[in-house]
Amino acid sequence: MKETLSAGHPPHPAKSRSTFSGKMGYVLAVAGSAVGLGNIWRFPYLAAKYGGGIFLLVYLILMLTFGYALIISETALGRMTKKSPVGAFHAFGKSFPFQFGGWVNAVIPMLIVPYYCVIGGWVTKYLFEYMTGSVTALADDSCFTDFISSGASVEFWLIVFSAFVIFVILAGVKQGVERVSKIMMPVLVVLAVFVAAYSVTRPGAMEGVKYLLIPNFNNFSWMTVVAAMGQMFYSLSIAMGILYTYGSYIKKDVDIEQSTTQVEIFDTAIAMLAGLMIIPAVFAFSGGDPNTLKAGPSLMFITLPKVFASMGMGRIVGIVFFLLVLFAALTSAISLTETGVSTFEDQLGWSRKKCSLFMGIIIIVLGSASALGFSVLDFISILGMSILDFFDFLTNSIMMPLAALATCFLITRVAGLDAIAKEVELSSAFKRKKIYNFFMKYLAPVCIGIILISSIANVLGWITL
C-alpha cells in the first residue's frame, strides 16, 4: 500500500476531485483560510496575556519548526491519498488508531465553528454600532461588558452571523466569496498598516511596541508555550483536517515547501500587524495596566474603539475596520463549516442540504451555550472557564495536540518518512528534509506529549503554569 500511495495512485481514487488552478490558487486559498479572527482577535490578546515578546519568540520558533513540519505533513498526506482526514487515515488502516486519528481531525472544526460564530456575531454588532451608534459610547469600558452580558443581544448577533454562513454554504457561492476575498484581503492589509501606524505613534505607545517585540524572560511560563502552540495550530489551520482537504485538491507539480513558507510569512505578518494595532494602544490608553493586558478575548473590542474614538474620522475607520474583520471572519467560518459539511457528506452519505442544516443546528446549539455563557449561563464554569473559553481550550490545547500526534504517528509508524519525502519531491527538492525528519521522529512527539500533559495538569489544578 505504501508503494502505491507514494507513487501517487490513491487506493480509492475520487471520481472527480476538484483541483486548485495552480500554486497561486492554492496559496491564496490556504492563506484565506489561515487569516481570520485567529490573527486579528486571538493573537494580540494571547500575546498581551502571555508575556509579549517572549510569547512572540516562542510562537515564531514553534511555527518555523513544528508548524512547518506539520503543514508539509498534512498537505503531503492529503495530496498522496486525495482524501480529507478521515479518508486519508482510512487509506492506511481501519483499526482504532486510524479511526481516532481521522475523526479527531475532523471533529475539531465542528467544535470551533460554533464559538467562532459567536465572536463573528460580536464583530457584526460592532460594525452595526459604528454605522448607527456613537463612537464615543463604544469607547467606554463598560460598553463591551454590558453587551456580552445581555444574553438576547449576543444571541441575536450569533444568529445573524451564522445564518449568513449557512446561507453561503447552502447557496454554494464559495466561488464568489473566494473571489471577493482576493480584493478584501489586500484592503485589510492596507488598513491594518494604517491603524497600526496610528496606534504606535500615540504618546506612550512605544512601551507597548517594546513589550510586543522584545522578549523578557521574566515573563516566561509554561503557559506561554502551551498558548503559543495552540495559537499556532489555530492560526495556521493546522491539526483540524483542513490542510489534508486542501492538499487533496492540489496538483502534483505544486511546490509544497515553498507554498508553506509563503503561507507562514503571510499569516504571521497579519498577526504581527494586529499585535501592533492593539498592544501599543493598550499602553497608550492604560499605561500597560496588567489587568487590561490580561483582558483576554475582549481585548480587541475594548482597546480598538478607544483608538478609533481618539482619531479623526473614527467612525469611518471603525466601519471599514470591522467590515474587513467581519469579512476575514466570514471566509474562515465558511471554510470551517465547509470542512464539517464535507466530512458529513463523505462519511454519512447525506445530501449537501441535510449536512448543511445539521451543521447549522450544531452551530446554533453549541454557539448559544458559548454566547450565553457570559449572561444567563454564567453560573456554568467548566474547569474554571467560561463555556466559550472552555471550547477554545478543549480544541486548541487538548484536541489539536492529539490530532497532531495522530499525524506524527501515521507518518513515522505507518506511511514512513520516505513516503512524505517522495511526495514532496514530486514537485521540487525537499530542502529541509533532514530537519523535517528529525522533527517528526523525535521533537514533535515529545513536545506534544509535554504540552498535553501540562495543559491537562494545569486545568486539574495539579500544577500552576
Ligand code: PHE
Ligand atoms: N485559521 C483561522 C483563523 O486564524 C481559523 C480557521 C481554522 C479557519 C481552520 C478555517 C479553518 O482565524
